[in-house]
Amino acid sequence: MDWLQNLGKGTLSSFAAIGRATYLLFGALFGGKPNFKKAFPLLIKQIHVVGVQSLVLILVSGLFIGMVLALQGYTVLIDYGAEDSLGPMVSLALLRELGPVVTALLFAGRAGSALTAEIGLMKATEQLTSLEMMAVDPLRRIVAPRFWAGVISMPLLAIMFSSVGILGGHIVGVEWLGVDQGSFWSIMQASVDFTDDILNGVIKSIVFAFVVTWIALFRGYDAVPTSEGISQATTQTVVQASLAVLGLDFVLTALMFGN
Amino acid sequence: MTSRKFEIMVGFFVALGIAALIFLALNVASAGVTGSGQTYNLYAKFDNIGGLKVRSAVKVGGVVIGRVEEITLDPVDYAPIAKLAIDSRYNNFPDTSSLSILTSGLLGEQYLGLEPGFIDETVEILGEGGFIEDTKSALVLEELIGQFLFSQGNHD
Amino acid sequence: MSESELRLTSQLENSEQPSDWLKSPHVELKNVTFSRGDRLIYDNMSMIFPKGKVTAIMGPSGIGKTTLLRLIGGQLYPDSGEILVNGHNIPSLSRSELYKVRETMSMLFQSGALFTEMTVFDNVAFPIREHTKLPEDIIRTMVLMKLEAVGLRGAHSLMPNELSGGMARRAALARSIALDPELIMYDEPFVGQDPISMGVLVRLIRDLNQSLNLSSIVVSHDVTEVMSIADYIYIVADKRVIGHGTKEQLLASESPLVQQFLRGESDGPVPFHYNAQPIKQDLMQD
Numbered sequence: 001m002d003w004l005q006n007l008g009k010g011t012l013s014s015f016a017a018i019g020r021a022t023y024l025l026f027g028a029l030f031g032g033k034p035n036f037k038k039a040f041p042l043l044i045k046q047i048h049v050v051g052v053q054s055l056v057l058i059l060v061s062g063l064f065i066g067m068v069l070a071l072q073g074y075t076v077l078i079d080y081g082a083e084d085s086l087g088p089m090v091s092l093a094l095l096r097e098l099g100p101v102v103t104a105l106l107f108a109g110r111a112g113s114a115l116t117a118e119i120g121l122m123k124a125t126e127q128l129t130s131l132e133m134m135a136v137d138p139l140r141r142i143v144a145p146r147f148w149a150g151v152i153s154m155p156l157l158a159i160m161f162s163s164v165g166i167l168g169g170h171i172v173g174v175e176w177l178g179v180d181q182g183s184f185w186s187i188m189q190a191s192v193d194f195t196d197d198i199l200n201g202v203i204k205s206i207v208f209a210f211v212v213t214w215i216a217l218f219r220g221y222d223a224v225p226t227s228e229g230i231s232q233a234t235t236q237t238v239v240q241a242s243l244a245v246l247g248l249d250f251v252l253t254a255l256m257f258g259n
Numbered sequence: 260m261t262s263r264k265f266e267i268m269v270g271f272f273v274a275l276g277i278a279a280l281i282f283l284a285l286n287v288a289s290a291g292v293t294g295s296g297q298t299y300n301l302y303a304k305f306d307n308i309g310g311l312k313v314r315s316a317v318k319v320g321g322v323v324i325g326r327v328e329e330i331t332l333d334p335v336d337y338a339p340i341a342k343l344a345i346d347s348r349y350n351n352f353p354d355t356s357s358l359s360i361l362t363s364g365l366l367g368e369q370y371l372g373l374e375p376g377f378i379d380e381t382v383e384i385l386g387e388g389g390f391i392e393d394t395k396s397a398l399v400l401e402e403l404i405g406q407f408l409f410s411q412g413n414h415d
Numbered sequence: 416m417s418e419s420e421l422r423l424t425s426q427l428e429n430s431e432q433p434s435d436w437l438k439s440p441h442v443e444l445k446n447v448t449f450s451r452g453d454r455l456i457y458d459n460m461s462m463i464f465p466k467g468k469v470t471a472i473m474g475p476s477g478i479g480k481t482t483l484l485r486l487i488g489g490q491l492y493p494d495s496g497e498i499l500v501n502g503h504n505i506p507s508l509s510r511s512e513l514y515k516v517r518e519t520m521s522m523l524f525q526s527g528a529l530f531t532e533m534t535v536f537d538n539v540a541f542p543i544r545e546h547t548k549l550p551e552d553i554i555r556t557m558v559l560m561k562l563e564a565v566g567l568r569g570a571h572s573l574m575p576n577e578l579s580g581g582m583a584r585r586a587a588l589a590r591s592i593a594l595d596p597e598l599i600m601y602d603e604p605f606v607g608q609d610p611i612s613m614g615v616l617v618r619l620i621r622d623l624n625q626s627l628n629l630s631s632i633v634v635s636h637d638v639t640e641v642m643s644i645a646d647y648i649y650i651v652a653d654k655r656v657i658g659h660g661t662k663e664q665l666l667a668s669e670s671p672l673v674q675q676f677l678r679g680e681s682d683g684p685v686p687f688h689y690n691a692q693p694i695k696q697d698l699m700q701d
C-alpha cells in the first residue's frame with residue numbers, strides 16, 4: 001500500500017504546487033495598482049536580459065535549422081521531381097512547428113533557467129524577503145516584469161527564428177542546390193497563409209512563452225533556498241518547461257491544423 | 260546611463276521582430292489572400308473530391324482567390340459538397356463559371372481551379388451562398404499522368 | 416507566567432525607569448503561539464519592546480529569533496495571539512495596511528540582503544525611489560548622507576560583491592535607514608564580523624538609535640555586545656521568555672538559566688534541553 005500512499009501524496013503536492021503557481025501569477029499580474037512609469041524601465045531591462053541576450057542563439061539556430069531542413073527536404077523531394085515544393089516545405093515546417101517549438105525549448109534552456117536561478121538566489125540571499133520588509137511587493141517588482149518580458153520576447157524571437165530559417169533554406173535550396181528562385185518563393189507564397197500558418201505559429205509561441213516563463217518564475221520563487229535547491233529548481237525548469245511545450249504543441253497543433 | 264543602452268538594444272530587438280513579421284507577411288505568405296480579409300461563401304457539388312482538403316486553394320488562372328472552408332456530404336444523394344471562402348475583392352463571377360479539381364505537379368497538392376464563365380443578361384452573378392453547378396471531379400491517375408506531362412512545360 | 420518572569424516583573428516595579436518604558440510599547444506581543452508544521456516554536460509568549468529604546472533578544476540559535484522578527488514584520492502569521500506595532504495588530508491587517516505599517520519599519524537581515532545587481536548607491540536609493548517621488552538630486556543628497564553615517568560614502572559606486580562582509584552589512588544598514596524608519600530590527604548583526612567591524616556596528620546601532628530617535632530590536636547571542644548597547648534585554652529559550660530586564664537586573668538575576676546564558680554558554684546542553692527525552696531514547700528511536 002506504500003505506493004498508493006506515495007501516489008496520493010504526490011498528487012496532493014502537485015496540486016499544492018499548481019495552487020502556489022497560480023497564486024504567484026495572479027499576484028504578479030493583478031496584485032496592487034500597476035505603476036507604468038516605474039514598471040516600464042524594469043520591463044525594458046528584462047526584455048534586454050531574456051530577449052536581446054537570446055537573440056544570437058536564436059538567429060544562429062534558426063539559420064542552421066532552415067539550412068538542414070532544405071538539405072534534407074531536397075534529397076527527398078528531388079526523387080519525385082518536386083523540388084519546387086522545397087519553399088513551402090521549409091517555410092511551413094518552420095512557421096507552424098519548428099519556429100515556435102525550438103525557440104521555446106532554446107528559450108527554456110537559455111532564459112528560463114537563468115530566471116529560475118536568479119530568483120532562487122534572490123530568495124536564498126533574502127533579497128525577496130528584504131523587498132517585502134521594505135513594503136515593496138516582490139511579485140510586482142521582480143516577477144511581473146520578468147513575466148511580461150518573457151511573454152513579449154519569445155514570440156518575437158520565434159518570428160525571427162522562422163524568418164532566418166527560411167532565409168537559410170533559401171541559401172541552401174536556391175544558392176547551393178539550384179532550386180529555381182522564382183518557384184521557391186512563388187510556390188511558398190501560394191501555400192503559406194498569413195492567418196492559418198503565420199498567425200497560428202505566433203499564437204503557439206505566445207502560449208509557449210506564457211507557460212515557459214511561468215514555470216521558470218515559479219520554480220525560482222518556490223525553490224528551496226539552498227545551492228542544491230536552486231540547482232534542482234533550474235533543472236526542473238528546463239525539464240518541465242520542455243515537456244510542457246511539447247505536450248502543448250500537440251494539443252495546439254491538433255486544434256489548429258487538425259482537420 | 261546604462262538604461263539608455265538597454266532602451267536602444269530593446270528598441271532594436273522589437274524593430275527586428277516586427278521587420279521579420281513583415282517579411283513573413285509580404286514575402287512568405289501570399290500577401291493578403293483570404294483569412295486575413297473579407298470573404299464570401301460559394302458552394303459546389305462534386306461526384307468525387309479526390310484528395311481535396313479543407314484549406315485547399317481556389318485559384319483563377321493560378322492566382323489564389325480563396326480556400327476550401329468545409330467539405331460535407333449531401334444527405335440526399337451522398338455527393339460531396341465543398342464550401343468555399345472567396346476573397347470579397349473577387350465578387351464578380353457569373354453562375355456559368357466552372358470548377359475543377361486540379362493537381363499541382365505529380366503527387367502535388369490538389370486545388371480547385373475556377374474558370375469564369377460567359378456573361379449575358381440571363382446570367383446571374385454569384386453572391387454569398389451561391390452555387391456553382393458546373394463542376395469537374397478529381398482526376399484519376401491515368402489522367403493525372405497526362406496532366407503531369409502537360410505541366411512540364413508550364414508551371415502553374 | 417513562569418517563575419522567573421514573575422520575579423523579574425517584581426524587580427521591575429522597584430526600579431522606576433524601565434517599567435515606564437514598558438508602558439509605551441512600540442511593539443508588543445501578546446500571548447503569541449507559533450508553530451512550524453508540528454513543531455511548536457513559541458508557546459503563549461508575551462513581550463514588550465519600548466519606544467525609542469534598544470531592546471535585545473538573546474537566545475541559542477534555532478530557538479526562533481529570526482522567526483520572531485518575521486512575525487513582527489508580518490511575513491509569518493502566529494497561530495494565536497496579537498502582535499501590535501504602534502497599536503496595529505499585524506496579523507489582522509489587510510495587505511495594503513500591512514504594507515503601510517512596513518513602511519515605518521525596516522529589518523537588517525543576517526546576510527545583509529543587498530540587491531546584487533545594483534551599486535551600493537542604488538541599493539540605498541532603492542526604498543526612496545520606490546516610496547517617494549523625490550527628484551534625483553535630493554535622493555542623491557539623502558543617499559550620500561546615509562552612506563556617510565555608516566562610513567561608506569566613498570564606496571557608493573561599488574557593487575555588493577566588491578564589499579567585505581562588514582561593509583556589506585553597513586551598506587545594508589544605510590539602506591534600512593534610508594527612509595528614516597521608526598523601528599529597525601537587526602538580525603544577528605554581529606555574526607561573523609571582525610572585532611573592528613563589530614565595534615563599528617555596535618556604535619552605529621547605538622548612535623542611530625539616539626540620533627534618529629527610533630526603536631531598535633537587536634537579535635543576537637553575543638552577550639558582551641548586547642550588554643553594551645541594549646536598554647532592555649529578553650532571553651528566550653524553550654519556546655518562551657526565560658528572563659528579561661535591564662542589564663543590571665539580568666546580571667543580578669538568580670535564575671540559573673539566565674546566569675548560564677550570560678556567562679556565554681549559550682548552547683549549554685543541560686538547561687536548554689531540560690524537557691527533552693533522554694538522548695539515549697532519542698537515538699534509539701529510528
Ligand SMILES: Nc1ncnc2c1ncn2[C@@H]1O[C@H](COP(=O)(O)OP(=O)(O)O)[C@@H](O)[C@H]1O
Pocket residue numbers: 451456475476477478479480481482483
Ligand atoms: N522555512 C522554514 N520552514 C520550516 N522550519 C523553519 C523554517 N525556517 C526556520 N525554521 C525552523 O524554525 C526554527 C527557528 O528558526 P530561526 O527563527 O531561524 O532561529 P534563530 O534565528 O533563532 O536561529 C528553527 O528550528 C528552524 O528549524
Ligand SMILES: [Mg+2]
Pocket residue numbers: 480481482525602603
Ligand atoms: Mg536567525
